[in-house]
Amino acid sequence: MTDTPLPQDAPLPEKDPSRLSLWWQSDFMYTFKRSPVAVVSFTVFALIVLAAIFAPLIAPYNPFDPGSLNLMNGFSAPMTPNAFTGETFWLGTDDQGRDVFSTILYGMRISLFVGAAAVLFAMVLGITLGLLAGYVGGWTETIIMRVADVQLTFPAILVAMLIFGVAKGITPVEYRDQMAIWVLIIAIGLSDWVQFARVVRGATLVEKNKEYVQAARLIGRTSPAIMLRHILPNVLSPVLVIATISLALAIIAEATLSFLGVGAPPTQPSLGTLIRIGQGFLFSGEWWILLFPAVTLLVLALSVNLLGDWLRDALNPRLR
Amino acid sequence: MLAYIIQRIAQSFLVLLVVGAVAFSMFRFVGDPIDNMLGQERTQADIERLRTQLGLDQPFPVQYVKFLAGAVQGNFGVSYRQGRPVSQILVERAPATLELAAVSGFLAISIGIGLGVFTAIRRDGFTANAIMSLSLIGVSLPTFLIGILLIYLFSVELGWLPSFGRGDTVRIGWWTTGFLTESGLKALILPSITLGLYQMTLIMRLVRSEMLEVLRQDYIRFARARGLRDRAVNFRHALKNTLVPVITVTGLQLGSIIAFAIITETVFQWPGVGLLFINAIQFVDIPVMAAYLMLISVMFVGINLIVDLLYFSIDPRLRADRTGGH
Amino acid sequence: MTKPILSIRDLTVEIPTRYGILRPVDGVSYDIAPGEILGVVGESGAGKSMAGNAVIGLLSPPAHISKGEIHVNGTRIDNLKGDAMRKLRGKQIGMVFQDPLTSLNPLLRIGDQLTETILAHLDVTRDQAQQRAIAALEEVGIPGARERVNSYPHEFSGGMRQRVVIALALCAEPSLIIADEPTTALDVSVQAQIIALLKQLCRTRDTAVMLITHDMGVIAEAADRVAVMYAGKLVELGPVRDVLTKPSHPYTDGLMGSTPLASRGKARLHQIPGAMPRLDNLPTGCAFHPRCPYSTDKCAADPAPTLQDGGGAAACFFPLPHKAKVA
Numbered sequence: 001m002t003d004t005p006l007p008q009d010a011p012l013p014e015k016d017p018s019r020l021s022l023w024w025q026s027d028f029m030y031t032f033k034r035s036p037v038a039v040v041s042f043t044v045f046a047l048i049v050l051a052a053i054f055a056p057l058i059a060p061y062n063p064f065d066p067g068s069l070n071l072m073n074g075f076s077a078p079m080t081p082n083a084f085t086g087e088t089f090w091l092g093t094d095d096q097g098r099d100v101f102s103t104i105l106y107g108m109r110i111s112l113f114v115g116a117a118a119v120l121f122a123m124v125l126g127i128t129l130g131l132l133a134g135y136v137g138g139w140t141e142t143i144i145m146r147v148a149d150v151q152l153t154f155p156a157i158l159v160a161m162l163i164f165g166v167a168k169g170i171t172p173v174e175y176r177d178q179m180a181i182w183v184l185i186i187a188i189g190l191s192d193w194v195q196f197a198r199v200v201r202g203a204t205l206v207e208k209n210k211e212y213v214q215a216a217r218l219i220g221r222t223s224p225a226i227m228l229r230h231i232l233p234n235v236l237s238p239v240l241v242i243a244t245i246s247l248a249l250a251i252i253a254e255a256t257l258s259f260l261g262v263g264a265p266p267t268q269p270s271l272g273t274l275i276r277i278g279q280g281f282l283f284s285g286e287w288w289i290l291l292f293p294a295v296t297l298l299v300l301a302l303s304v305n306l307l308g309d310w311l312r313d314a315l316n317p318r319l320r
Numbered sequence: 321m322l323a324y325i326i327q328r329i330a331q332s333f334l335v336l337l338v339v340g341a342v343a344f345s346m347f348r349f350v351g352d353p354i355d356n357m358l359g360q361e362r363t364q365a366d367i368e369r370l371r372t373q374l375g376l377d378q379p380f381p382v383q384y385v386k387f388l389a390g391a392v393q394g395n396f397g398v399s400y401r402q403g404r405p406v407s408q409i410l411v412e413r414a415p416a417t418l419e420l421a422a423v424s425g426f427l428a429i430s431i432g433i434g435l436g437v438f439t440a441i442r443r444d445g446f447t448a449n450a451i452m453s454l455s456l457i458g459v460s461l462p463t464f465l466i467g468i469l470l471i472y473l474f475s476v477e478l479g480w481l482p483s484f485g486r487g488d489t490v491r492i493g494w495w496t497t498g499f500l501t502e503s504g505l506k507a508l509i510l511p512s513i514t515l516g517l518y519q520m521t522l523i524m525r526l527v528r529s530e531m532l533e534v535l536r537q538d539y540i541r542f543a544r545a546r547g548l549r550d551r552a553v554n555f556r557h558a559l560k561n562t563l564v565p566v567i568t569v570t571g572l573q574l575g576s577i578i579a580f581a582i583i584t585e586t587v588f589q590w591p592g593v594g595l596l597f598i599n600a601i602q603f604v605d606i607p608v609m610a611a612y613l614m615l616i617s618v619m620f621v622g623i624n625l626i627v628d629l630l631y632f633s634i635d636p637r638l639r640a641d642r643t644g645g646h
Numbered sequence: 647m648t649k650p651i652l653s654i655r656d657l658t659v660e661i662p663t664r665y666g667i668l669r670p671v672d673g674v675s676y677d678i679a680p681g682e683i684l685g686v687v688g689e690s691g692a693g694k695s696m697a698g699n700a701v702i703g704l705l706s707p708p709a710h711i712s713k714g715e716i717h718v719n720g721t722r723i724d725n726l727k728g729d730a731m732r733k734l735r736g737k738q739i740g741m742v743f744q745d746p747l748t749s750l751n752p753l754l755r756i757g758d759q760l761t762e763t764i765l766a767h768l769d770v771t772r773d774q775a776q777q778r779a780i781a782a783l784e785e786v787g788i789p790g791a792r793e794r795v796n797s798y799p800h801e802f803s804g805g806m807r808q809r810v811v812i813a814l815a816l817c818a819e820p821s822l823i824i825a826d827e828p829t830t831a832l833d834v835s836v837q838a839q840i841i842a843l844l845k846q847l848c849r850t851r852d853t854a855v856m857l858i859t860h861d862m863g864v865i866a867e868a869a870d871r872v873a874v875m876y877a878g879k880l881v882e883l884g885p886v887r888d889v890l891t892k893p894s895h896p897y898t899d900g901l902m903g904s905t906p907l908a909s910r911g912k913a914r915l916h917q918i919p920g921a922m923p924r925l926d927n928l929p930t931g932c933a934f935h936p937r938c939p940y941s942t943d944k945c946a947a948d949p950a951p952t953l954q955d956g957g958g959a960a961a962c963f964f965p966l967p968h969k970a971k972v973a
Binding site (some may be wrong): 150153154155157158161162164165166168169248252255256259260261262272275279282283287290291294297298301302304305306309 | 335338339346456457459460461462463464465468469471472476483576579580582583586587597598600601602604606609613616617620621624
């Protein structure tokens, strides 16, 4: 028989690893660290987000302060001193003398803000409706799901365009520019809630029949309390995967809508708006007004998509 | 089987009615049609006359039905912006969009399926990986950005291809075609690549992932265990099983080509219904918006229906289930 | 002694993973003679299916054969690649999988699946292949073969489907059949029919059969000899009567004790305590020693002896029956 070691000979127990180091060593982070694509795209995306957040500190000029603009600065080429004022701008200026580098920084802000806010809105709306549909069932569920089905027949961007167009028609002309950003957020959010609702409804249906829900009901918890405190935390994980991909899609949707002229206005331009403006100057030779915002959007879209792609594969249980 | 078909058609009708209601509401409640159509110098009498003429004094449901009746006959009212009947404008602009969509769709399907099968079979090859990486770009980048960059490269820098418009077109009956002129064909190249690229990469990645999934199935292993050649396994067994689910998604995607044409047409100033729609939104030209909405719905709902029925007829298992098989 | 159809020597399959190298098949050796049915038995994960996959050359990467040799009809095959290996499959080695529902392509008629296999290996015309296909279906007992040959897989019941699968495996007339859990997915009543069919077909054609299963009842019913596998290793090999009634390895003894057999008349089913270890967590010495009622220090320290080929030997330092009780 093998001997059990005596107590005084037993090795000291190792300190429990901290939760952070557990997470750092987990399979998930292992896949992350081994994938150059994931690391690079995450770094790039993080840089862009930081640049956008700290734009007021980084940007050499505030392009939206009319007082600081000098029309004579207009059409400067990148890194060459302006013929009239002698000032040099890293990435050149546009037709109104705005520094392209600064406008890009502020544009990124708007692009990211609208994208994130839209996804948040879609999530809240979708999760709420999904929970209701799954938990309450009956007519509520039928109506919500039918509406979802009808909406799904159409591409999201078309829905967003339509909502924007209708909202524009309703808003009095003088408020249109100001409201544009908010309308944009609502439009993109409304076009995107369905996938969240569906997933949450499915998960709710599963959770609804589990014992902890029945137990909660027995002790007299109200329905909203049950939905929020008990069911919700358990249906969140697939939602997070969808959310990351939604973010990528929302950013692109915003850029597209702004480019088409049914999005962020020139007074509060996002990267899409800047590209739209830039296209007008392509053939007259001022290529920088288009190219730099375009490249920025390219980098942003790529990094956020690659990251989302990788995340989806990493969290997909079937591929392990 | 008949029951299923009838059920699907009924569903489709319901959707169309709902969309019709939405379009109609837009018509009635967004902006004031009277306001839009008459100039500043209007008298009360003018307003009353137009009101009766447009039937705006009648009860809501009556107006709705009349709207639908008109829509079915192709009468969508008069454009606020151009002052012409909407149906006339649509007929004029439709060929441009349809030709563009057809060429893009053809490119997307043929290249998409071809590359999808290739990258699935040669899974670990260098070319396959390179193609997959490039395809990520096709999926990640917004369509308009691809269009802009193509214009920058091929029109501005290289000067090979035109950057806007359809080129010279030839009129045949009520249709105008760009296929018959050199400038027409040249003008089609960049826009159709732009429009088709997203669909193409989507189809390619779908075919690839479906095929990889199919290739993992037991019946493929069994086919290999029986010593069948790779070509037989890949094309006779795997491809057929791959294409069945692909068809459904592809069909739906093709419908959205017409919708996404909006973006491409804007980038290239292509005179189709997409550009018309965008301009309509910018000018709040409600009749055009409503008309476009209705037409697009009919198209989408119709495509969904056809694809569903097609799927049904291809997969023998579904047929058996419905007829109460063995 | 007639030449064996299948001969594997010291076969080892390795899978490199993040946690180290796993060996689902470790130093396994056995032969199968023409017309003989060798049962390969063990718990799930013991490596029996892997060995079968290795023989027919369908290991999924990164699993690969790292050591040992496989000979079929005298020719070495473990070092064959690509097309050379493909030609063997179906023609010399046939395989039957567990689930008849997923083994058949749902979109192709079974007649087409049969004829394509026949045409791939035998030099016959289309019509001749069609005739052969119908004959194959008749042979496995499908009624109305002439009409059913144009049916789709989903139009058959589970048992019928497995017959079709057997017909497919045999239609190119291989000399070895690897049957991987052929009855596990079937109803008990159908299991007996399929086993009987397999036995009868292989006797008449002198086909060697590797019958892989975890079900001792199937082994008792069908096999001539039995190979017992545990954690990748072969622990016992011998004629079925001997192994089942007088097992030499403690694990086999435990298995037999936990099988309800009418002859044993025990009041309670014996259960081997613990579970088979995971391949990345193998114990030192003999892989079975933590669960063995007779294990000693030697069993924990030294790796168990390998099996001598022949018959009746067990991979154990202290094979049963024990003359005296060991502490």
